Structures are given as structure tokens and as C-alpha cells.
Amino acid sequence: MDIAIQILPTLLLGAEVTLRLTVISVSIGCVIGLFMGLARLSKSRILRAVGTAYVDFFRGTPLLVQALVIYFGIPQLINDFQTWLAVTYDIPRFQTFRFDIWAAAILVCSLNSGAYIAEIFRAGVQSIERGQMEAARSLGMTHVQAMRYVILPQAFKRVIPPLGNEFILMLKDTSILSAIGFVELTRRAQLINADLVAPFPIYITAALIYLAMTLTFSRLVDWLERRLKTE
Amino acid sequence: MIETRNLVKNFGSLEVLKGINCRIREGEVVCMIGASGSGKSTFLRCLNLLEQPTSGEVYIDGVCLTDPKVDINKVRQKTGMVFQLFNLFPHKTALENVTLAPKKVLRLSPKEADERGRALLAKVGLSDKAHAYPSQLSGGQQQRVAIARALAMQPKVMLFDEPTSSLDPEMVGEVLAVMKDLAREGMTMAVVTHEMGFAREVADRVLFLHEGQILEEGTPQEIFSSPREERTRAFLSKIL
Numbered sequence: 244m245d246i247a248i249q250i251l252p253t254l255l256l257g258a259e260v261t262l263r264l265t266v267i268s269v270s271i272g273c274v275i276g277l278f279m280g281l282a283r284l285s286k287s288r289i290l291r292a293v294g295t296a297y298v299d300f301f302r303g304t305p306l307l308v309q310a311l312v313i314y315f316g317i318p319q320l321i322n323d324f325q326t327w328l329a330v331t332y333d334i335p336r337f338q339t340f341r342f343d344i345w346a347a348a349i350l351v352c353s354l355n356s357g358a359y360i361a362e363i364f365r366a367g368v369q370s371i372e373r374g375q376m377e378a379a380r381s382l383g384m385t386h387v388q389a390m391r392y393v394i395l396p397q398a399f400k401r402v403i404p405p406l407g408n409e410f411i412l413m414l415k416d417t418s419i420l421s422a423i424g425f426v427e428l429t430r431r432a433q434l435i436n437a438d439l440v441a442p443f444p445i446y447i448t449a450a451l452i453y454l455a456m457t458l459t460f461s462r463l464v465d466w467l468e469r470r471l472k473t474e
Numbered sequence: 475m476i477e478t479r480n481l482v483k484n485f486g487s488l489e490v491l492k493g494i495n496c497r498i499r500e501g502e503v504v505c506m507i508g509a510s511g512s513g514k515s516t517f518l519r520c521l522n523l524l525e526q527p528t529s530g531e532v533y534i535d536g537v538c539l540t541d542p543k544v545d546i547n548k549v550r551q552k553t554g555m556v557f558q559l560f561n562l563f564p565h566k567t568a569l570e571n572v573t574l575a576p577k578k579v580l581r582l583s584p585k586e587a588d589e590r591g592r593a594l595l596a597k598v599g600l601s602d603k604a605h606a607y608p609s610q611l612s613g614g615q616q617q618r619v620a621i622a623r624a625l626a627m628q629p630k631v632m633l634f635d636e637p638t639s640s641l642d643p644e645m646v647g648e649v650l651a652v653m654k655d656l657a658r659e660g661m662t663m664a665v666v667t668h669e670m671g672f673a674r675e676v677a678d679r680v681l682f683l684h685e686g687q688i689l690e691e692g693t694p695q696e697i698f699s700s701p702r703e704e705r706t707r708a709f710l711s712k713i714l
Contacts, residue, residue: 372559372561374557374559374561375561375563377524377555377557377561378555378557378561378562378563378620378623379563379575380524380547380550381522381524381550381553381554381555381624382550382551382554382574382575382579382623382624382627383547383548383550383551383575383579383627384547384575384578384579385547388578388579392574392578393563393574396565397563397564397565400565
């Protein structure tokens with residue numbers, strides 16, 4: 244108990260990083276997800292293929308492996324390419340490329356949550372009755388206008404609960420980034436444990452902090468859902 | 475005003491429309507009747523290309539819709555449509571439902587659109603419901619808003635797809651009354667309906683569709699009192 248109280252301030256710093264990463268990533272994920280979700284519904288086969296490939300890849304591979312590929316794999320690729328340019332065309336090398344760990348963390352989490360959010364948006368748009376699109380088009384609106392003024396505003400309302408769930412899932416999944424050395428809540432706990440060697444109080448405190456955050460958000464989502472239903 | 479030439483529509487291997495030739499003059503009210511599955515709704519939906527015809531031509535006000543060069547959004551501004559299930563936008567108030575397309579498509583100023591919207595809501599008897607959401611309105615009120623919404627684009631033709639079929643019986647009258655007013659003002663109307671009373675009273679011409687073809691057409695008097703075709707007689711005897 245003493246240990247728990249002693250380490251709490253440090254762990255809370257980690258929790259703040261976790262929360263900040265989640266908020267930023269899910270926000271960017273929403274933008275990616277909107278476009279990729281619409282791409283999957285597009286008439287163009289190429290756009291559909293792009294959307295499907297993206298969603299398949301990021302939902303079909305583990306977040307940890309995605310983090311490893313992006314944080315370690317991409318810099319190697321870029322540096323090898325620079326070497327190849329230098330050898331083949333005598334182009335001088337830039338600095339050796341290294342990912343800023345925040346940038347890598349945000350990139351991985353945004354791309355990952357974007358894939359799930361794309362499916363949420365796709366399902367949301369498809370859940371709007373066909374008659375809505377027909378009514379809008381029959382008034383002379385273009386497909387884009389109908390989407391923007393009629394379909395999407397209704398779809399956004401319907402996707403708030405699943406988006407809330409995605410936020411909670413992402414909040415927990417950011418712990419995986421501890422494996423690439425990103426110092427969020429889990430990594431903080433591991434670092435403290437390396438120092439104090441008291442795994443139970445340290446990790447259970449970390450777990451309770453996660454629980455406090457996820458419970459707060461799931462209550463918030465429940466409340467939003469109830470409010471939207473009564474409207 | 476409306477003309478179709480040899481209009482064919484297939485859904486997969488199913489032939490829904492088997493070559494329809496039809497002409498609706500300006501100011502005419504034409505009712506289409508027939509059993510479900512006869513193709514009457516599909517025919518109506520081909521008139522503003524909500525269904526893409528498999529072959530044949532559709533002309534609205536001299537413009538060939540089936541010509542790929544035609545801007546279909548422009549033509550649809552001339553053809554208002556009223557649906558069986560109203561299809562009002564549930565996230566918008568009655569007034570916003572009516573003004574959305576004039577604002578976004580015709581680029582009217584909010585003030586102009588509002589004036590037009592309020593005038594139309596008054597016309598369908600719903601001035602006091604301008605700020606109500608569709609979920610707060612009865613079926614009959616929703617359908618009247620839907621008619622006002624279609625009229626807001628100042629169409630030259632109104633297409634009605636079974637406008638009273640999903641209404642409770644006591645609300646059918648208020649919607650038909652609005653449609654009668656429109657007919658009286660000289661609006662060109664194509665109406666798919668099961669309301670034989672309306673067809674008899676308001677229509678200039680009645681088309682009887684059977685298995686994707688116009689089997690018989692004539693004045694309401696001719697169709698309802700002395701149908702030539704056995705199938706027309708059989709259909710009428712079932713529903714009258």
C-alpha cells in the first residue's frame with residue numbers, strides 16, 4: 244500500500260501519456276476511418292480495393308507487429324534506400340533516419356484504429372435506409388451533397404456508441420507500445436518495477452488506473468447513447 | 475411533358491418492364507393501377523432514373539434522361555417525387571426538410587428558402603409544425619411535409635409512389651386533399667395508387683399495368699365502368 248501511494252504520481256504521469264496518445268490517435272483515426280470507410284462504399288473499384296486492403300492489413304495483423312514494422316522496419320527501409328541512392332547515383336546521404344517515438348506511436352495507433360473506425364463508419368452509412376438517399380437524389384442533390392447533408396449527419400449519430408468502444412479498446416491497446424520503449428502507463432510501471440522490484444502493488448495499481456479510465460469512458464458512452472436515443 | 479419509348483427494365487433475369495410506351499401531357503393527372511409486381515412502381519422510378527432502365531428512352535420536358543450526356547441532377551429538379559414511406563430526413567425539422575434542397579441545390583439564400591418553405595407548409599396545412607421533427611408528426615402530416623419538400627424545387631412534374639399506402643385510414647384523406655389541390659392547380663402528376671376513389675375523381679387518364687406492360691388505358695370512366703380487358707375486370711373486382 245505504501246508503495247502504491249509512493250508510485251502513484253509517477254504512474255499518473257504515464258496515464259496522462261496513455262490518454263493523450265489515445266485521444267490524438269483516435270481523432271486521427273476518425274479522419275482516416277471516414278475516408279477509408281467511404282472508399283469501401285465507393286463505386287470505383289480501385290478505391291474499394293484500397294479501402295479493403297487497408298482495413299484487412301491493419302485488422303488482420305497484431306498491433307505489436309505493426310509497431311515493430313513502423314518503428315524499426317520503416318527506418319531501416321529508408322536508410323537502406325539512402326545507401327542504395329548513394330552507391331548507385333552518388334547522391335549524398337542525409338542524416339540517418341530515426342523515428343521520433345511519439346510520432347511512431349501516433350502513426351501506429353492512428354493507422355490501427357483507422358481500420359476499425361473505417362468499418363464502423365461503413366456500417367453506419369449502410370444502416371441508413373435506402374429511401375434517404377433516394378429522397379435526396381430525387382430532389383436533385385448530387386451523390387456528394389446527399390452524403391454530406393443527409394446520410395452522414397444521421398450516420399454520425401449512430402456511430403457514437405461504437406466509436407466510444409473503439410476509444411476504450413485503443414486506450415488499453417496502447418500498452419503494447421511499451422514493447423518498443425514508448426513510456427506510457429505500462430512502460431512506466433515496468434520501469435518502476437525494475438527499480439523497486441514489487442511487481443504486485445505496482446502492476447495492480449497500473450491496472451486500477453486503466454480500469455478507472457475505461458470505466459469513466461464507458462459510462463460516458465452509455466450516457467451519450469441514452470441521450471441520443473431519447474432525441 | 476413525359477414520354478417513354480419502349481422502356482424495358484430487368485432485374486437480373488426478371489423482366490419487370492417489357493417495353494412501355496407512354497405519354498403524359500402537361501397538366502395531365504395519370505394514375506397507374508395494377509397488382510403488386512405489375513411494374514407500376516418500377517415504371518414510376520424510371521421516370522426520374524431512381525431505377526436505371528435496361529433499354530428504351532425516357533423524355534422529361536423534351537430532355538432525354540437516358541442519354542448519358544444529360545445531367546440527371548438537373549432533370550430531377552424538374553421531377554418531384556413522393557414516396558410510400560415519406561423518407562423525410564429525420565434529423566431535420568419539417569421546415570428544414572423543405573428548405574434543404576432549395577438552399578443546397580438552387581443556392582437560395584436562407585431567407586428566400588425560408589419564405590418558400592413556410593409558404594409551402596402553409597399550403598399543405600402545416601404552418602404550425604414548421605419546427606417539429608418528423609418523429610413528432612403523424613404519418614399524414616409527414617407525407618404532407620414530403621409533398622411540400624418535393625414542391626420546394628418547383629418541379630414541372632410530380633411523381634407519387636403509393637403516397638397513401640402506409641398511412642392509417644383516417645389520414646389518407648388529408649394527403650389526397652393536398653394532391654387534389656395540386657391537380658386543380660394544373661400540376662402534371664403521375665400517381666401510382668391503390669386509391670381507386672382518387673383515381674376516379676381526379677385522374678384524367680388511368681393506366682392498368684399487368685406483368686410489365688400497359689394492358690389497358692383510358693379515362694377513369696372507361697376503365698372503371700367498362701374495362702375491355704378480362705384482366706382489368708378481374709383486378710378491379712378484387713379491390714373494389
